[in-house]
Amino acid sequence: MNGITDAAVFESFPGVAIDHDNIEHYRGILQRRLLVNRCADCGTWHEPARSRCPACWSTRVEPTKISGRGVIALFTVLHHGPPATGIDYQEGHPVAAVELAEQPGLRFTATIVDCKRETLRIGLPVELTWIERVGVPVPAFRPAEPRNA
Amino acid sequence: MTLPIKDRVAIAGLGSTPFSRDAGRAAGAMVLDACVGAVRDAGLTASDIDGLCGSNVVPARYVQGALGIPECTWHANLTIPFQHQIIESMNAIHAGMCSTVLAYHGVYRASGTSRAASADPFRARYGAGPNVLFQTPDTFEGAVGHSPWARRYLDKYGVGREVFGKVAINNRSNAVLNERAAMRQPLTMEDYLSARLVREPLTLYDMDLPVDGADAFIITSAERARDLPHRPVLIHAAALGQNDRPFSAQMLDVDCTGQQIAIRQLWRHSDVRLGDVDVFFPYDGFSIITVRWFETAGYCDDGEANAFFDAHWETSTDRILIDGRVAVNTHGGSMSEGATQGSGHFREAAAQLRGEAGVRQVPNAKHALVTPGGFFFNAGAVMLRTE
Numbered sequence: 133m134n135g136i137t138d139a140a141v142f143e144s145f146p147g148v149a150i151d152h153d154n155i156e157h158y159r160g161i162l163q164r165r166l167l168v169n170r171c172a173d174c175g176t177w178h179e180p181a182r183s184r185c186p187a188c189w190s191t192r193v194e195p196t197k198i199s200g201r202g203v204i205a206l207f208t209v210l211h212h213g214p215p216a217t218g219i220d221y222q223e224g225h226p227v228a229a230v231e232l233a234e235q236p237g238l239r240f241t242a243t244i245v246d247c248k249r250e251t252l253r254i255g256l257p258v259e260l261t262w263i264e265r266v267g268v269p270v271p272a273f274r275p276a277e278p279r280n281a
Numbered sequence: 282m283t284l285p286i287k288d289r290v291a292i293a294g295l296g297s298t299p300f301s302r303d304a305g306r307a308a309g310a311m312v313l314d315a316c317v318g319a320v321r322d323a324g325l326t327a328s329d330i331d332g333l334c335g336s337n338v339v340p341a342r343y344v345q346g347a348l349g350i351p352e353c354t355w356h357a358n359l360t361i362p363f364q365h366q367i368i369e370s371m372n373a374i375h376a377g378m379c380s381t382v383l384a385y386h387g388v389y390r391a392s393g394t395s396r397a398a399s400a401d402p403f404r405a406r407y408g409a410g411p412n413v414l415f416q417t418p419d420t421f422e423g424a425v426g427h428s429p430w431a432r433r434y435l436d437k438y439g440v441g442r443e444v445f446g447k448v449a450i451n452n453r454s455n456a457v458l459n460e461r462a463a464m465r466q467p468l469t470m471e472d473y474l475s476a477r478l479v480r481e482p483l484t485l486y487d488m489d490l491p492v493d494g495a496d497a498f499i500i501t502s503a504e505r506a507r508d509l510p511h512r513p514v515l516i517h518a519a520a521l522g523q524n525d526r527p528f529s530a531q532m533l534d535v536d537c538t539g540q541q542i543a544i545r546q547l548w549r550h551s552d553v554r555l556g557d558v559d560v561f562f563p564y565d566g567f568s569i570i571t572v573r574w575f576e577t578a579g580y581c582d583d584g585e586a587n588a589f590f591d592a593h594w595e596t597s598t599d600r601i602l603i604d605g606r607v608a609v610n611t612h613g614g615s616m617s618e619g620a621t622q623g624s625g626h627f628r629e630a631a632a633q634l635r636g637e638a639g640v641r642q643v644p645n646a647k648h649a650l651v652t653p654g655g656f657f658f659n660a661g662a663v664m665l666r667t668e
Contacts, residue, residue: 147416179531186525206421206429206530209481213418213425224481227419229429229530241530243419254436270419 136162144268154181156195164262166271167195168232168240177235198240200260201276202230205239207252217265224249230258230273246274284518284550288666290371291506291513292631294323294499300388300463300619304493308389308407312339313347315497316385320348323499324510325381332356332379334366334500339387355379361386362564362653363496363623364661368519370500380505385497386624394491424488426529427655428480431569434535435482438584442482445568446473447590447601449486449616452565454600456613458641463492464617467599487568492619496628514631517553517648517664520546527658539660540577544652547662548579555579558664559646560633561607562626565614570655578652578662611641623653627663634667 141158142150150158160167170177171185172192184191207228211221219225226247229239244252245263258273296318298304298311312335320330327348332355333341341356355378359365363386370382391410392399399405421429431445449468456462468486476484499509506513522543526532548554555578563574572586580603581589595602601609612618612629619625630649632638638646647667654660 180528206433208421208425208428208432209478210418210425210428211477211481212479214416216418219418225418227421227425227429229421237526237531237533239530241419241421254433 153183157181160195160197161269161271164269165197166200166240166260168198168234168238169193170196177232177238179238179240198260199233201233202240202258202273204228204244204252204254204256204258204273205231207244207254209249209252218263226252228252228258228273240271243270243272244274245272251275282549283552286371286375287550287552288515288517289503290374290500291503291515292367292498292627292665293501293506293509293511293513294319294321294325294497295628295631296320296322296497297461297628298494299461300492300494300621300625302390302463302490302492303401306493307403308387308493308495309339309343309347311389311493311495312344312385312387312497315387315495316344316348316383319385319497319499320383322511323501325499327351329381330383332370332373332382334359334370334373334382334384336361336366336386338389339385344383344385350383353379355382360659361622362659362661363621363627364519364521364651364653364663366624367498367500367516367627367663368521368661371516371519374500374502381499381501383497384500385495386621387495388491388619388621389493390491398491421529425480426657427567427569428483429529430532430535430656431487431567432482434569434572434584437535440584440587442474443470444572444587444590445483445487446470447587447594448565448568448571449473451590451600452610452614452617454598455608455611455641456617459612459618461494462613462618463490464613464619483567483569486616489566489615489620490617492621494619494621496621496624498627498631512635512667514634515666515668517666518547518551519663520544520550520661522546522660522662523658529657532656535573535656536583538573538577538656539654539658540573540652540656543654543660543662544577544579547664551664553648553664553666555650557648558607558650560611560630560643560649561603561609562630562649562651563609564623564626564653564655565610565616566620566622566655568616571610571614573656574652578650606643608641608643611638611643623651626651626653627665630665634665
């Protein structure tokens with residue numbers, strides 16, 4: 133499917149709990165496409181990916197590309213966490229739950245880049261961007277406003 | 282509404298080890314110490330036990346084999362926090378599955394909790410344990426989960442980190458009086474505010490402390506408990522709470538948690554009201570959880586905990602004393618006695634109601650409210666009382 137085998141997805145995300153319900157999400161990441169499950173019957177989005185729509189119980193859920201626009205609903209700055217290339221926990225690793233433009237309460241968790249510490253706040257409009265760790269694409273968000281506004 | 286199970290099941294025996302950063306003992310050995318203590322405390326023997334309730338840290342079959350408990354007609358290895366063990370034991374006894382349960386919880390500082398722990402060959406061989414870090418650094422799952430909510434709480438209500446510091450100081454001031462506690466050095470607000478941030482806005486002082494140790498309880502019918510040596514501690518009402526967004530990143534707001542669901546159900550079933558409570562045991566796996574339990578239980582409005590702590594602070598002992606009489610987490614909680622995922626809260630609540638809390642005793646304590654668990658999937662509320 134999409135030219136990227138299951139084996140390649142598993143190999144790219146060691147230690148991640150990949151299963152039949154979320155593998156398309158990770159396959160999408162390798163293609164720099166952020167996919168979130170949406171119900172083909174009632175249109176409700178849900179996250180994390182599961183086999184049924186939580187609103188209508190339809191099994192016709194489809195990994196769907198999102199616009200990438202949103203607002204920071206929650207964030208923390210981590211000074212402790214699993215070692216990862218390019219992350220300096222002493223400096224602080226920001227992680228945010230971004231409320232996506234697609235639906236109230238629909239949030240995707242990712243790091244924030246190109247953002248000064250004093251700019252980071254709940255309510256900050258952000259947009260999707262992509263970074264890499266050891267050659268694997270990682271979805272991230274950056275401020276949607278001009279950087280120093 | 283009165284439930285038929287109200288006051289029908291009781292805690293009739295208590296046993297515990299001390300709690301420390303390094304007991305130099307196996308998890309199973311500590312559980313056995315606590316279990317033997319609880320059975321003897323209740324004046325029973327192995328053959329009186331027909332139910333076992335623990336967790337997968339030390340499963341029921343280990344305890345049954347190690348203590349030669351001849352026959353059990355009910356056993357369960359449950360998840361934590363410990364309200365699950367208390368509530369399911371209560372249900373099993375009331376349903377007639379068994380008559381007397383030995384419920385226990387062992388904690389062991391697994392190799393996944395820190396570099397120091399992983400350097401101990403016994404801990405390394407034991408395994409990483411449940412606190413091992415998630416492989417991705419970009420998640421709110423696992424231990425990160427409450428930190429962004431602490432940030433949101435401070436922003437939403439416009440209060441400073443001192444609100445969390447007051448929780449940590451209260452617990453430490455109480456732990457100073459508890460010889461079982463792992464952390465007994467007094468803590469000041471200056472210490473708190475200057476501590477290194479671990480997961481902003483939370484510091485090490487905002488988190489429970491991984492320790493070695495164990496608690497055990499004898500749970501039986503109230504009728505049977507009245508024939509045993511100690512004053513029965515009755516389970517008056519109990520509830521659990523969970524909603525349809527049981528993930529940190531998806532939860533709608535600080536007032537849309539399992540805590541609200543658990544406490545509403547508790548107040549539906551409890552004849553004991555908040556004003557009757559003599560000693561309060563809010564969970565403190567993270568300080569934000571404790572803050573929200575005060576507000577959710579009804580001691581103050583949402584966002585008012587900081588002002589409430591100030592208004593109910595006993596300066597001479599440097600701790601919370603609600604209305605000058607209701608002490609909070611008198612054992613020091615999971616932050617300062619040690620992280621027992623709620624078993625310490627229940628053990629101290631029972632000791633208080635038996636009048637056996639020593640220098641920490643709340644005078645004439647008859648009603649204890651225990652509220653274990655956090656926001657996302659593990660909240661509970663239990664009202665204990667004596668006759």
